[in-house]
Amino acid sequence: MTRKLLIAGLVLALFSSCKMENPFLTESTAPFGAPQFDKIKTEHYLPAFEAGIAEAKAEIDAIIANQEEPTFENTIAAMDYAGKTLSNVVGVFFNLMEAHTNDEMQQIAEQVSPMLTEYSMYVSLNSALFERVKAVYEKRNELGLAPDQMKLLEDNYKDFVNGGANLSDEDKALYSKWSEELSLASLAFSKNVLAATNAYTLHITDSADLAGLPEYVRTMGAETAAEKGLEGWAYTLHYPSYSPFLKYSTVRDLRKQIWTAYNTRAVGGENDNSDIVKQIIDLRIKIAGILGYDTYADYALEGRMAKDKNTVNEFIKNLIEPSMAFARKDVADVLAYAKKNGFDEKEFMPWDFSYWSERYQEAEYSLSAEELKPYFQLENCIDAVFGLANRLYGITFHELDNVPVYHEDVKVYEVKDVDGSHLALFYADFFPRASKRGGAWMTEFRGQCIENGVEYRPFISIVCNFTKPTADTPSLITHDELTTFLHEFGHALHGIFAKGRYPSLTGTNVSRDFVELPSQIMENWAFEPEYLNSFAKHYQTGEPIPAELIEKVVAAKNYLAGYGQVRQLHFGYLDMAWHTLKEVPSESVVEFEQKVLSKYPVMPAVENAAFSNSFSHIFSGGYSAGYYSYKWAEVLEADAFSLFKEKGIFNTDVATSFRKNILEMGGSVDESVIYRNFRGHDPAPEALMEKLGLVK
Numbered sequence: 144m145t146r147k148l149l150i151a152g153l154v155l156a157l158f159s160s161c162k163m164e165n166p167f168l169t170e171s172t173a174p175f176g177a178p179q180f181d182k183i184k185t186e187h188y189l190p191a192f193e194a195g196i197a198e199a200k201a202e203i204d205a206i207i208a209n210q211e212e213p214t215f216e217n218t219i220a221a222m223d224y225a226g227k228t229l230s231n232v233v234g235v236f237f238n239l240m241e242a243h244t245n246d247e248m249q250q251i252a253e254q255v256s257p258m259l260t261e262y263s264m265y266v267s268l269n270s271a272l273f274e275r276v277k278a279v280y281e282k283r284n285e286l287g288l289a290p291d292q293m294k295l296l297e298d299n300y301k302d303f304v305n306g307g308a309n310l311s312d313e314d315k316a317l318y319s320k321w322s323e324e325l326s327l328a329s330l331a332f333s334k335n336v337l338a339a340t341n342a343y344t345l346h347i348t349d350s351a352d353l354a355g356l357p358e359y360v361r362t363m364g365a366e367t368a369a370e371k372g373l374e375g376w377a378y379t380l381h382y383p384s385y386s387p388f389l390k391y392s393t394v395r396d397l398r399k400q401i402w403t404a405y406n407t408r409a410v411g412g413e414n415d416n417s418d419i420v421k422q423i424i425d426l427r428i429k430i431a432g433i434l435g436y437d438t439y440a441d442y443a444l445e446g447r448m449a450k451d452k453n454t455v456n457e458f459i460k461n462l463i464e465p466s467m468a469f470a471r472k473d474v475a476d477v478l479a480y481a482k483k484n485g486f487d488e489k490e491f492m493p494w495d496f497s498y499w500s501e502r503y504q505e506a507e508y509s510l511s512a513e514e515l516k517p518y519f520q521l522e523n524c525i526d527a528v529f530g531l532a533n534r535l536y537g538i539t540f541h542e543l544d545n546v547p548v549y550h551e552d553v554k555v556y557e558v559k560d561v562d563g564s565h566l567a568l569f570y571a572d573f574f575p576r577a578s579k580r581g582g583a584w585m586t587e588f589r590g591q592c593i594e595n596g597v598e599y600r601p602f603i604s605i606v607c608n609f610t611k612p613t614a615d616t617p618s619l620i621t622h623d624e625l626t627t628f629l630h631e632f633g634h635a636l637h638g639i640f641a642k643g644r645y646p647s648l649t650g651t652n653v654s655r656d657f658v659e660l661p662s663q664i665m666e667n668w669a670f671e672p673e674y675l676n677s678f679a680k681h682y683q684t685g686e687p688i689p690a691e692l693i694e695k696v697v698a699a700k701n702y703l704a705g706y707g708q709v710r711q712l713h714f715g716y717l718d719m720a721w722h723t724l725k726e727v728p729s730e731s732v733v734e735f736e737q738k739v740l741s742k743y744p745v746m747p748a749v750e751n752a753a754f755s756n757s758f759s760h761i762f763s764g765g766y767s768a769g770y771y772s773y774k775w776a777e778v779l780e781a782d783a784f785s786l787f788k789e790k791g792i793f794n795t796d797v798a799t800s801f802r803k804n805i806l807e808m809g810g811s812v813d814e815s816v817i818y819r820n821f822r823g824h825d826p827a828p829e830a831l832m833e834k835l836g837l838v839k
């Protein structure tokens with residue numbers, strides 16, 4: 144450890160003496176001032192972080208040392224523009240950590256992470272800085288501020304206040320103590336979930352117990368057993384192992400065993416989370432209380448589009464109540480199918496539903512991903528996605544070969560507006576490789592902003608893991624991948640069209656329950672025959688995609704939509720039940736959960752099963768009083784897209800309004816206001832019900 148630190152120190156010393164050569168610390172000479180990936184080397188990161196943090200701290204110090212009275216410009220705006228070098232290096236480093244990483248970068252990340260925490264505390268716990276922010280905030284109504292300036296001021300002030308800045312010294316000490324306990328409890332919670340997940344193995348030694356499992360699931364089971372030094376086959380509670388076993392195994396008792404193990408994780412036993420759940424709830428109640436909020440949900444929701452707990456509770460109620468009948472019908476349909484095909488048990492349990500719903504889907508909506516792939520050649524899809532942006536917004540994409548990239552697979556495009564003016568650089572990194580994590584995401588190397596009258600246009604990137612072309616087959620993507628591409632491209636457009644002033648309020652810097660609107664709305668086009676017919680042609684024969692294939696895709700999308708919707712809303716409902724408490728309940732966690740969910744039953748409750756004990760999203764992730772936001776975004780996009788459905792899916796008036804009112808605005812104005820400006824009303828749940836086919 145000491146040696147590592149010593150070496151790091153040497154590297155640092157060496158490079159700070161030749162600062163001029165660090166591409167993060169000199170003006171970029173690449174076209175458009177793009178990141179100089181051709182010059183960036185791993186050893187540049189640490190000194191760049193060091194220098195970036197030092198620069199940012201010096202800028203904060205200068206704000207505090209300013210002898211003039213605090214103003215919006217010399218305090219609030221100055222804070223938002225501070226730390227440019229740091230945000231450049233953060234933008235590149237953390238994106239490449241995901242898209243093109245190596246062991247050295249992982250080590251740097253470990254070194255850098257405490258440095259960044261220290262810097263963020265330097266700002267958030269800085270009482271001299273807070274005094275200035277507060278002085279501006281208190282006279283905010285006399286300053287003649289524009290809406291984005293007011294938003295920036297209020298956001299900053301609230302961040303300080305919710306970080307405890309306004310408390311008495313005594314309360315500050317309590318607040319820090321509780322915050323620290325909370326972060327330790329969350330950590331303990333996720334450790335227990337992981338340990339409980341890893342503690343279970345379904346060990347099979349008799350091949351008769353593999354009945355129903357496809358070959359790949361058997362092979363996987365044999366490999367897992369070998370890894371564990373076991374004979375035969377083994378299945379674990381990790382999703383890729385657990386999920387196919389439940390879907391395919393015809394041995395009911397084993398399905399029950401593995402289902403029960405999964406759904407009683409961290410309930411009782413060695414890795415029990417019951418006390419920790421109560422401790423977390425207790426600490427959150429205390430923290431919300433000391434900051435002056437009625438409940439933790441009020442504290443968490445204040446900065447979101449939904450604003451308060453009543454809105455969220457009403458939202459969930461208005462969706463779940465009309466969905467219940469459809470969910471029950473889904474279960475009844477699956478049961479009827481099961482009975483017709485030999486199911487004769489007394490009770491239809493969750494471990495039966497998982498198996499029979501899969502058989503029913505195969506019988507009713509047989510649709511193989513392979514059948515569709517020949518119609519979705521990646522090059523055609525790229526043209527079609529850019530083409531959609533062109534039809535809607537008039538923008539064009541021009542491939543560039545003189546902008547440096549971090550890997551040869553990455554393509555760079557200049558995005559030009561209708562009038563030919565420059566909008567953004569768009570990086571696309573489509574194919575998997577060992578240095579890239581799985582999944583797909585949008586990111587930016589530089590966000591848009593305007594400083595001292597100079598506009599900085601953004602550098603946007605999307606990263607995916609699509610099948611790479613070979614010598615004789617081009618890259619053919621699945622319909623799911625096309626949908627993913629459109630989703631990430633939607634986030635990219637949010638970045639590309641950004642037109643704000645302040646860095647923290649532009650592009651995708653919007654509240655969590657709003658950020659998926661621009662992305663999810665784009666997915667709709669993947670299910671529109673008019674759009675698919677415009678480009679989906681067989682890569683060998685050129686034959687257009689058959690209409691019945693498109694119909695199948697659309698029908699399969701809404702399979703078990705009622706059941707799926709209620710299930711998602713259960714999570715959101717339970718999350719709100721925990722976070723609107725004013726005291727810790729006296730009953731057990733399992734009892735509390737089963738009591739809450741008994742209001743909207745779909746499947747029979749199982750003794751001792753509870754997902755609270757392993758609900759990491761709300762007890763160790765960032766989704767406390769926030770799980771509803773998945774559905775919230777679905778309602779937003781369904782309601783927004785219904786305007787396109789009404790006026791035409793390529794209607795440029797609707798598109799222009801979407802661009803001006805939503806995509807260009809970033810977080811500069813309250814999201815509920817910008818949504819109303821686009822749609823003319825608050826998000827209406829009926830649009831989602833209709834989209835999912837949940838209408839009578």
Ligand SMILES: [Zn+2]
Pocket residue numbers: 630634659662
């Ligand atoms: Zn997204």
